Amino acid sequence: MTQAAYRLLLISNSALYGGGYLDHAEAEIRDLLGGRKGVLFVPYALGDWKIYAAKARERFEAMGYTLNSIHESANPQAAIESAEALFIGGGNTFRLLDRLYGFDVLECVRQRVGAGMPYLGASAGSNVACPTIRTTNDMPIVEPPSLKALGLVGFQINPHFLDPDPNSRHMGETREERIIQFLEENEMPVVGLREGAMLRVEQGRIQLKGSSGARIFRRGHDPVEVKPVADLSDYVS
């Protein structure tokens, strides 16, 4: 379902335990961006856009790229139109999607990605690349006009995917139980991306990269474990 022109890097999490911001994804980010000089950053998932953009700018400048934040532009749509590449950062997925609707930029992002603009998403930024945000882990602190999202891929991602802790005495649902509840209500397959894992989408192929792997959930099938590097095209599209 993902289109041949799409160039996406969808990462589970912005930082790994013990590592710095985006460190574990740096090589893949460089490869995604290729010869491009800069990225447009979307800080909408956090409350303080200025602080968030400063953190992202410092990290991308350290890699040799420029970074503009969409909140610094008077015209967010125009900023997307002229962007070389897009980076949507993590935070609260409901807030992020609500602001994407509020600034009316969803269709604009879809069109640019359809024309080959590289898209980098981390956590909430990976959630909104999916058909809906129905597999986010986040608290619904705001109510977006719809849970429909960008639909750049034809499956759902559950970022920060977490295996059950055998020592836990907590009685809330495990992540796997939550995803199985999702499949009771939806047919869309779900890729549970563990922290450290990421998906690279290019030329219609969906590759699992990074560390720690993914668990794939499909209605009517047992969950499947996949280790990187692997092509996920047998499971999702």
Next chain:
Amino acid sequence: MTQAAYRLLLISNSALYGGGYLDHAEAEIRDLLGGRKGVLFVPYALGDWKIYAAKARERFEAMGYTLNSIHESANPQAAIESAEALFIGGGNTFRLLDRLYGFDVLECVRQRVGAGMPYLGASAGSNVACPTIRTTNDMPIVEPPSLKALGLVGFQINPHFLDPDPNSRHMGETREERIIQFLEENEMPVVGLREGAMLRVEQGRIQLKGSSGARIFRRGHDPVEVKPVADLSDYVS
């Protein structure tokens, strides 16, 4: 904000680690129900209503009460009109609220509770007693028409409230971080109810009971720890 006629028991979780279904809440349930003979059960938060109702029926019959499940009635509104008491069970809060809208029973529940019908909520059933479900922990597996809920109390509950695990290497937000994000977007206070804790609302008073206590979050204030038994009226209404 809660009304004098309201009689509510809002519990964080249906079962404590090592204990049976509703065991830790039995004494409070008996006290809430008083001389009433039976309850009407709402199984909408889980996918299989029949199995869920059978489990709840067995438990209430063991306590000497009858239990009818709303899904067994051709007219859900009429079932609520004639109920002696209501028990809304846990599961997925989005699914529960979606079905409450689908069967158009929210206003009916509000009116009966306003007329003194006892209301027992567990986990998702406690979430929907609040003004909105914006402090649920659940995955948004379906999209209800609105996140507005029953509004039987003037604050939000976060059930299964969980303290941070100092040994965790997981990089997702802690529960407290998620609730602080909620307060960035909303003014409504939040009672984080640990597993084992419950709220008893009666004659306009809000009492914290059970074990393990609560953590109260209000915009512009540091979080407050409260141990049972305590009156929460200084913090929420």
